[in-house]
Amino acid sequence: MASCIEESATATGEEEHTETHASQNREARLRKFRELHFKRNEARKLNHQEVVEEDKRLKLPSNWEAKKARLEWELAEDEKKKECADKGEDYHRVKLLEITAEDAERWERKKKKKNPDTGFAGYAEAQFRQYQRLTKQIRPDMESYEKQREDCGVDFHPTSNSLIHGTHVPTKQGIDRMVEDVEKQIEKRAKYSRRRAYNDDADIDYINERNAKFNKKAERFYGKYTAEIKQNLERGTAV
DSSP states (O other), X not given: OHHHHHHHHHHHHHHHHHHHHHHHHHHHHHHHHHHHHHHHHHHHHHHHHHHHXXXXXXXXXXXXXXXXXXXXXXXXXXXXXXXXXXXXXXXXXXXXXXXXXXXHHHHHHHHHHSOOXXXXXXXXXXXXXXXXXXXXXXXXXXXXXXXXXXXXXXGGSOXXXXXXXXXXXXXXXXHHHHHHHHHHHHHHHHHHSOXXXXXXXXXXXXSSHHHXXXXXXXXXXXXXXXXXXXXXXXXXXXX
16 A cells, blocks of 8 residues: 555656656747747847948938048047147147158158149140150160260360350261150140041031031931932022
8 A cells, every 4th residue: 555655656756747847848948939039029120220221321422421531520620629729739730740750651642643734824834844744754875975974074064164065966866766756746746636637629508617517417417308408409499
């Protein structure tokens, strides 16, 4: 009888242990499921926020980032100016003190790379710029230089008493090089302003250059519709 009671108690304990273990497993699975559900909702929320932000960025102008950086820089500069004014310091002096040597060298290189040609301002300035462009292409012939220096002697560096005018005779190579350079200039200049050849046999149906361009445009668009009328007018058979 006692053994039956013990076996019954043992079975009951095992059943309770099994139910407790199953309940714990079920609670763990439910907890895991709630965590996954929370993570899914959080990921969905973050994805929606990213989509909204990306849509805002796409609707912004193409140069918005540059404008934003420019505005932030201007705000920082204004704050710096106010701070210097409160301290009684010179803003430009403080700004120059903050520039590093690397930045200064980089800015100097950028200045040198810029094209100093600002356009046509006068014939004298244009001629001077052309002279500078041509002289930059010249490569000195040091052998000829040394030879001429030996031949001239003290007159190589003339004074007011030196009489060397007209004594220099250029070499054939130098003349050929000058002719080649002049021909290149003529060819380049011809490409810049190439006038159209005038046709003596063409009909004169204009009174000035502007009217000639207008007539060409009209002929291009309406020539096929007015060809018969034009022929009748030329023959004198128009009604």
